[in-house]
Amino acid sequence: MYRKKTAGLLAGWLFGFVLSLQAQLHPKLIVVVVVDQMRADYLDRFASYEHGGLHFLATQGANFLNANFEHLPTETCPGHAVLLSGRNPVHTGIVANDWYDRDTGKMMYCVEDANSVVIGDSGAAVSPRNFLGENFSDWLQTSYPGARVFSISLKDRAAILLGGHHPQSVLWFSHETGRFITSRYYADRLPGWVEEFNSKRVPDSYASKEWTPVMGDSSPAYHTREVAGRFPHVMPSKAGRELYDRVYGSPFGDEVLGAFAESAATANQLGENPRDAPDLLAIGFSSNDAVGHAYGPDGPEMADEQIRLDRTLGHLVESLSARLGKENVLWVLSADHGAEPTPEAELELDHNRSARRIPFSDALNSMEKQLSAIFRITGDVHWFAGQADSMLYFDRAELARHGISLAAASRALVTQVHDVPGVAGFYDTSRLASVPGWIGTFLRNSASTTRSGDVYYLTKEWTLFSSKSTGTSHGDPWPYDTHVPLVIAGWRIQPQRIKRNVQIADLAPTLASLIGVHSPRLEVVDGRSRKDWLKLRAHTDLKQP
Known part of the structure; x- marks a missing residue:
């Protein structure tokens, strides 16, 4: 009888032990x-x-005090x-x-x-x-x-x-x-x-x-x-x-x-x-x-x-x-x-004198005018079929109509287009392997061969592309967004x-x-x-x- 009672107690303890152990192994x-x-x-x-x-x-x-995303x-x-x-x-x-x-x-x-x-x-x-x-x-x-x-x-x-x-x-x-x-x-x-x-x-x-x-x-x-x-x-x-x-x-x-x-x-x-x-x-x-x-x-x-x-x-x-x-x-x-600080707050508090808010259309117009000049095209040209945050998709039918290859258009945008309002640089999606530094890492973390744009653009730090006069946005690879x-x-x-x-x-x-x-x-x-x-x-x- 004593052995049976002891065995029963032991079995009960083991069952409880297993349940308790399981509870500790995961929340x-x-x-x-x-x-x-x-x-x-x-x-x-x-x-x-x-x-x-x-x-x-x-x-x-x-x-974790220093946690960041590493993409754009x-x-x-x-x-x-x-x-x-x-x-x-x-x-x-x-x-x-x-x-x-x-x-x-x-x-x-x-x-x-x-x-x-x-x-x-x-x-x-x-x-x-x-x-x-x-x-x-x-x-x-x-x-x-x-x-x-x-x-x-x-x-x-x-x-x-x-x-x-x-x-x-x-x-x-x-x-x-x-x-x-x-x-x-x-x-x-x-x-x-x-x-x-x-x-x-x-x-x-x-x-x-x-x-x-x-x-x-x-x-x-x-x-x-x-x-x-x-x-x-x-x-x-x-x-x-x-x-x-x-x-x-x-x-x-x-x-x-x-x-x-x-x-x-x-x-x-x-x-x-x-x-x-x-x-x-x-x-x-x-x-x-x-x-x-x-x-x-x-x-x-x-x-x-x-x-x-x-x-x-x-x-x-x-x-x-x-x-x-x-x-x-x-x-x-x-x-x-x-989120990016609003340029108005940055300027008023004198945190950053380079902060500014501009509509993206200003940047887009500058790109298109420069591309038309580079390829000596007059009249209206629909250079881009689509645009997503940080990405540009060339209108390939339009390029073909003017006898311009995608590679040539991308190369021109990356190497010959300058002083675009709010843009720090352009990067050819097909040539990201050679981009050095942290921005190269971010770009390679981000780019899909089928879904990404033909070219990525990097917004200047403290620049907010917005047609609104208030509020903020996000999307850039700068610390305030990452x-x-x-x-x-x-x-x-x-x-x-x-x-x-x-x-x-x-x-x-x-x-x-x-x-x-x-x-x-x-x-x-x-x-x-x-x-x-x-x-x-x-x-x-x-x-x-």
């Missing part, structure tokens, strides 16, 4: 938070006003594609938000897919089919059968490019209806929990609401040069496209997405996987980008956006921690690109501030090595695992019975 839930257009300096700049989710991540996680253009689509794939645009194929498709003669949206119509709305047909290869979401499901992947955002491209090829759900916000929707690539109909959330009409609750400084006008957080806009910003009074656009372009959009994220996690019991596999929830907060484009990175609107986002994330951290325990959730914080936050927190991660340089492509292989994800695709990533740089809490010591 129950991985939450990847990507804040569109979040500059790295925001974490420190607003630290004294934040006590929620951003504060938790920045102070309790491994904070620095835009939403390429950035999101790099983040969880560990591969640069040359390998993901996502070379820009849009690129010129030489076969169709039209611009191609990065997630465009005519065969994947939208479910729940009449928006553009989209899917991840333009994304080449796999990302961490796919590796996770290969290594842990039963792992569930959910990816949500206000932007379709953000949700799609974080979600991989085989997620359970990928959902984004419709500006037409204020609902969260998906495409037929993922499902034939919206899940019940999404329909239930949509029925609450959360965005409509912001009708007539005033966006005012959450900490009050007198807070030092808002004592900065106001680039554009004046508080309060009043939301439209009626439900509809105008209201949904304005909600999207304010911190209220973050609040809507935060509530949707909590619904996704609760309704699907993320982190309580019946097959003891880690679940993944990717969240793309897009409103920060809209605020930056409208008001710039240095005004009180951006300060309020960040402070409110901290609170929104704080609610999510508290909700997931209460249900799963903080030690069972692994958090990641990063961004898809940074330098973004990178934080890994929760689970076994101990707080530390890491000053060594990393590229954002290092994130995916680092996550993979942290939780034991294996895939043949990991052999061809551009990034490197930085697990060895992290301070990890030891596995819990289990006492002998």
Whole structure:
């Protein structure tokens, strides 16, 4: 009897030991938070006003202080594609938000897919089919059968490019209806929990609401040069496209997405996987980008956006921690690109006297006039069939009509066109192997032989190509656009501030090595695992019975 009782106790202990060991080998839930257009300096700049989710991540996680993208253009689509794939645009194929498709003669949206119509709305047909290869979401499901992947955002491209090829759900916000929707690539109909959330009409609750400084006008957080806009910003009074656009372009959009994220996690019991596999929830907060484009990175609107986002994330951290325990959730914080300071702010604060804002048409006109002079062509010539950020596509039919080869046109643009407003230089996409220095590395990381332009152009530092008189943009390979936050927190991660340089492509292989994800695709990533740089809490010591 004693032996049977001892054997039973031992079996029970072993069972508990195995379960405990499994729990320590991987987190129950991985939450990847990507804040569109979040500059790295925001974490420190607003630290004294934040006590929620951003504060938790920045102070309790491994904070990589010098994390940069190494490609151009620095835009939403390429950035999101790099983040969880560990591969640069040359390998993901996502070379820009849009690129010129030489076969169709039209611009191609990065997630465009005519065969994947939208479910729940009449928006553009989209899917991840333009994304080449796999990302961490796919590796996770290969290594842990039963792992569930959910990816949500206000932007379709953000949700799609974080979600991989085989997620359970990928959902984004419709500006037409204020609902969260998906495409037929993922499902034939919206899940019940999404329909239930949509029925609450959360965005409509912001009708007539005033966006005012959450900490009050007198807070030092808002004592900065106001680039554009004046508080309060009043939301439209009626439900509809105008209201949904304005909600999207304010911190209220973050609040809507935060509530949707909590619904996704609760309704699907993320982190309580019946097959003891880690679940993944990717969240793309897009409103920060809209605020930056409208008001710039240095005004009180951006300060309020960040402070409110901290609170929104704080609610999510508290909700997931209460249900799963903080030690069972692994958090990641990063961004898809940074943002250029507005030239007006740079000049007024006397930070940089070379800062300027010019319309891209000025640069384009200069290029075309010089090319016409070089080839002694009179009259109007349509030199370019397409233009994407940092890329130019020659009109090959027009070149043929004038007896000019593509090589000759590219060579002329690179070597003979000078003093183009706002342009520091041109680079022939077919001859990037010989380009020296950091710009050569960036270009080779970026260029696809089938999707990239014939020539890349490098915008001068502190030049903002914009026809608007306010706000900012991004897309260049300068530090203000490439330098973004990178934080890994929760689970076994101990707080530390890491000053060594990393590229954002290092994130995916680092996550993979942290939780034991294996895939043949990991052999061809551009990034490197930085697990060895992290301070990890030891596995819990289990006492002998």
